[in-house]
Amino acid sequence: MAQGKITSLDVARLAGVSQSAVSRVFTKGASASPATAAKVKKAALELGYRPNPIARAMITGKSRIIGLLVAYLDNQFYPIALERLSAALQERGYHILVFMAKNSTDGIEEIVQELLDYQVDGIIAASVSVNGALAERCADAGIPVVLFNRGQDGSGLSTITSANVEGGRKVADFLVAGGHRRIAHIAGWSGSSTGRDRQRGLTEGLAAHGLEPTHIIDGMYNRDTAAGAARQLMALPDPPHAIFVGNDHMAFAVMDVIRSDMGLSIPGDVSIVGYDDVPLAAWAAYDLTTVRQPVNRMVEATVETLLGEIDSADRPGQKTAIEGPLILRGSARKPIGSMP
């Protein structure tokens, strides 16, 4: 029965009711008697009718679509977040329209404009910076924006991150307890709050022990840059005892360089600590000690916050930072007496 589209009017005719009645049966919160509801549902089933979300979006102004703005998918953290976000939103009747931003700043402008055009009900920006002007434009359009795994000072946007400063501090404490003194940092991109906060946590944590990072190099969240930084650090006359790398994705590159290119041992010659705890970090080939970002709770908070702002507009942006544990594995020497 390739009879094209079946509209509510068709159903109405078959069920012997008005088109409005059909609409009301399918709109929850509208009043319809059990009798008509039954007739309509029967007719709808028979015809294979399903309400048209586009038409519905047109009249209600709500598309039940969330725009997801994402920059790099090669860092395993983001596909997983995407997977969870999509599942969580699907459960609540929303769906995700994906927009790739080539790099994390350029071209965002027009992409956000496209998102607004599409009448999305909300925007999640993952690993992407949204400048003030853009934020304002979204606010004007009445579309809430939640920043996932990235903060943004000044803008009133809601923000979901892990507790990056605390995370950095935990790494500092752990490394110092493990007896390391010369501690270097290959930082996350300094243009990102995430990167800056982790660095600050490390620095403050070390300061509490009267230390400071021997070197800090911006790894730009990029494999090659991080690998270069690692090579540079380990070629120093007095190379570091430990390197805290701004995220797991870079840490893997660092480990590759140190072990395979330079023939050094981890953690024998140098301890490596990452950040994120992506699944790959647990695989035997890397076995990376790292700070866990609790993806599930971050996703939960993101969805909660976003839907909350969709329901009651003009609620002030809230900053949520979720703490995650340091996961001890084999890439960093452990303090004596610590739990295995």
Add this chain to the structure above:
Amino acid sequence: MAQGKITSLDVARLAGVSQSAVSRVFTKGASASPATAAKVKKAALELGYRPNPIARAMITGKSRIIGLLVAYLDNQFYPIALERLSAALQERGYHILVFMAKNSTDGIEEIVQELLDYQVDGIIAASVSVNGALAERCADAGIPVVLFNRGQDGSGLSTITSANVEGGRKVADFLVAGGHRRIAHIAGWSGSSTGRDRQRGLTEGLAAHGLEPTHIIDGMYNRDTAAGAARQLMALPDPPHAIFVGNDHMAFAVMDVIRSDMGLSIPGDVSIVGYDDVPLAAWAAYDLTTVRQPVNRMVEATVETLLGEIDSADRPGQKTAIEGPLILRGSARKPIGSMP
């Protein structure tokens, strides 16, 4: 200027023309004089007007949205495909609505129904099987479906894969040339054409040398299952000289088990070959010999095919299989005299 929505009517008034004129200026292929076009564009710019895709979709029946159905994002191959697909479609004015299918068969039904509801112009099913009934439903709705990295016998759907049989054969030739005789296979899920074809390629390839796989175990495209299979194989009284693993994702698990759990050497004790050539395969920690799936060309072909079918409906489904090279790395012993 939080003045809500600006419609074509507002622009029309400001420009002193009719609403139809505004529409025509923004609809390519419609006739409008340079003079009015200029007036309209000026007014539109001034007001910040942009055509509403929802309303447009409503009337034209074309949403310029492609539904992407995807099962697992933890296999690095898929995020990358998603990234490329999204970028390629974005360039052509389409966008991707993502639907996660928890497992690759269950629940597909209702998800596809949702996709149809959303009036998507086309569907890309990645690593997901679409049964005949569903395919027919999409065909009835006039919505083309392209299967990405999965074939489907019988259904008239278009299909884009790599040349899996040839790939399997290449692995067979390579391993035999390398002097391996006892060759086992941890196969991709036998419910997938991809898995079956690679297995067939291997089997046929070995047969040409008078050999056959010593063991074949279904790895279900799953890390744990593959790891178990590897353990089982290597514990045999006469363990294999080489294992061809149905995709890289499983191969990594196999390598982890063999090297870390069992303390064996790769390729000293056993050669490992994978399939996909995801970026991770090139990283030093794995350095996996594998058959490359040419993602870029596969994506290109997918987009081409899908948009082709959208433009001219009822074009017969076509099967495209793109050949990829075997990439030699360190996880498998090389034939003597082969290029490095």
Add this chain to the structure above:
DNA sequence: AAGTCCATTGCATACGATTGCAATTACACG
């Protein structure tokens, strides 16, 4: 200069639903 033809433009309608309003019905209660 008259007739042809084509490009441009406005009017009005359609797309498929939601929803305010008013009319009708049903129901309960005194």
Add this chain to the structure above:
DNA sequence: CGTGTAATTGCAATCGTATGCAATGGACTT
């Protein structure tokens, strides 16, 4: 059995754009 109240239901307008049709005007031909 009358009346008041609440629940249903239909009518009609609406969302923002595309497009068929007819009218207009200008350019061109002969």
